Amino acid sequence: MNGRNAGNTELKQNLQAQLLSSGVGAAREKAIQRALNNVNKPGFKLEPSAILPLMKPVTWFPPMWAFACGVVSTGEDIASNWSILLRGVILAGPLMCAMSQTMNDYFDREVDAINEPDRPIPAGKISKQASWIITFTLIMTGFLVAWSIHPYVMAIAFVGVLMSHAYSGPPIRAKRNGWFGNLIVGLAYEGVAWLTGSFAITQGVPSSESIALAIIFSIGAHGIMTLNDFKSVVGDNIRKVASIPVQLGEKKAAILASVIMDIAQLVAIGILLAKSAYLMSGIAILLLAFQLPMQKTLIDNPKEKAVWYNAFGTLLYVLSMMVCAIGIRP
The missing domain is CATH 1.10.287 (Helix Hairpins)
Structure with missing residues (x-):
């Protein structure tokens, strides 16, 4: 031997x-x-049926929703701007978010082999070489759609590509530390998408309230990303990825995620009150109140309930985003 x-x-x-x-x-x-x-096997392989799973459609909703929130926050007539809204939503979800997922699957293929061996690359359905072709195609298509909205939107899309690489790839690979990695994803999925939606409609600098809400909900999304990391604890431990659940333990991570999301919503509600948007403030308060007992269930059993809360508790959080976007309309 x-x-x-x-x-x-x-x-x-x-x-x-x-x-x-x-x-x-x-x-x-x-x-x-x-x-x-499978993950480092030489050669080229591409099963067409595995392309969509590689792009993870379930992850597209947050940036698509954030883009729509940015559009709504401007107070502009949506019916007369439906083409921009449609192109922007496609750009945010099926193109740029999908690109970030395919790029992440390439760089995370060895971790995914442990956490999710049925993912397309670990399962041998898509080779690592083929995954890069898919990523590059999404980037180029995204740039074309972004340019059709506004040249500045293409510049923002380019920044999005850089953020995706900084999160997943060397030399930064921010996801190795959950404090930084989760913040980058929150900013990209929520903040950048929100402000792009606002700019795409007005082609001007977003309002101070819109900028503030984009930042606030981006920070709150740090908690959502922490919950998303619960499913990867075994592989992260083995591959030395310092996610928040790995660093703090599952119970403390669940508490932290809940607190960050709650504080973000409370600050957003404060902005609504300052705008005298009392109806929207009341709705946002109710949405937050409904999350509290769900968070207690999560904290009592974080390992079993993280996926459940990410599906249902997080839904109330993103609904609050739209409520706040409506509340700050001029």
Whole structure:
């Protein structure tokens, strides 16, 4: 046995021991080992049916919604600007967000092999070379759509690509630390998308209230991203990715996520009150109140309830975004 083979055998044995100590069963461990063999396999492979799962459509909603909030916050007539709204929503979700997901899957393929071995690259349905072609196609298409809205929007899209690479790829790879990585995603998915929506309609500097809400809800999205990291704790521990649940433990991470989201909404409600938008303030307060008992359930059992809260509790948070966007309309 040569040195390289001996080293690979030792790595596999160490990984097997780590998986078993994390409570991973034998069948799952075999699937992970198979996925790890797939992620760096040479050659080109592209199963068309795997392209959409690689782009993760379930993640498109937040930036699409934030773009729509930015549009609504301007007070402009949506019916007369429907083309910009449609192109902007497509840009924010099926193009730029999908691009960030395919890029992340490339750089995260070895972590995904442990956390989600059924993802397209670990499953061997899409090679890493093919995933880059998909990413590049999405980038170029996104630039064309962004240019059709306004040249400045294409510049913003370019910044979005840089943010995606800073989050997922070397040398920064901000996702290695949940404090920074989650903030970048929150800013990209919520803040940049919101302000792009506002600019696309008015082609001018957004209002101070709109800028403030975009920043506030971006910071609050840090909590949403923390909850999203609960599903990856095993792989993050093994691959030394310092997500918030890994750093603080699951219970403290759940508390932190809830507090950040609540504070963001309270500050946003303060802006509505300052604008004398009392009806929208009341609705936002009710949405926050409904989240509190759900957060208690999350904190009591974070490992089991993180996915549940991300589906239902987060929905109330994003509804509050639109309520606030309506409340600051001129």
